[in-house]
Amino acid sequence: MKRNSSGRMLDHGRRVSMVLVALLLLVAGVRSSWGTAQHVLLSKGREHGTLTVASCGEKTCTGPFDPDGAGTARTGLTIERSVAVDKGAKLPVVVKPGTDEVVRTGWPGALHAWLPFGGALLLAACVIGGGLRMPRTAWATAAAGGALLVSAFFAL
Structure with a gap:
């Protein structure tokens, strides 16, 4: 048809x-x-380092940041909470420019x-x-x- x-x-x-x-x-x-x-x-060109998870809230985790190479160590940086993150975990991260947030x-x-x-x-x-x-x-x-x-x- x-x-x-x-x-x-x-x-x-x-x-x-x-x-x-x-x-x-x-x-x-x-x-x-x-x-x-x-x-x-x-x-490339962003601040790299390691975040040691100190505490986790409902949506984010915080902890001290230890930079790779030259840079100053900071506390209070946050990362989005993931199911796999435990207290004391050391995560390789990069800092989002202009914020206190890091990304794995x-x-x-x-x-x-x-x-x-x-x-x-x-x-x-x-x-x-x-x-x-x-x-x-x-x-x-x-x-x-x-x-x-x-x-x-x-x-x-």
């Missing part, structure tokens, strides 16, 4: 809207990850920073598979998101 032009237009409109939703999810994931990831990935560096820090993007990949996979009817691409997107989340879990 031959489709009429209005049926084709609805199909194209559905496809375009699903592509836009998938792109919106991915852009939102990158944007929310980039706030932390930029300090981990582009850390290395593979664990990079993977933790990109967690929102991993979630966005999983959500976009549902849109790609269901809305765009592209199951292979959806499985690949979901596998990439799942691998990011699982590797961050094991790295922390």
Whole structure:
């Protein structure tokens, strides 16, 4: 049976809207990850050191900061609380410029920073598979998101 032009237009409109939703999810994931990831990935010229976790609150942990190389040791720097952080843990960190916040560096820090993007990949996979009817691409997107989340879990 031959489709009429209005049926084709609805199909194209559905496809375009699903592509836009998938792109919106991915852009939102990158944007929310980039706030932390930029300090981990582009850390050259920033103050590096080690944070010893002294105490943890509901959302953040604090402790003394011991800089690598030249710099002054400071107390009261905060880091976002993670399930894997225990009191007394020594974490390699980089200081966010102009703040008293630090971000974990290395593979664990990079993977933790990109967690929102991993979630966005999983959500976009549902849109790609269901809305765009592209199951292979959806499985690949979901596998990439799942691998990011699982590797961050094991790295922390």
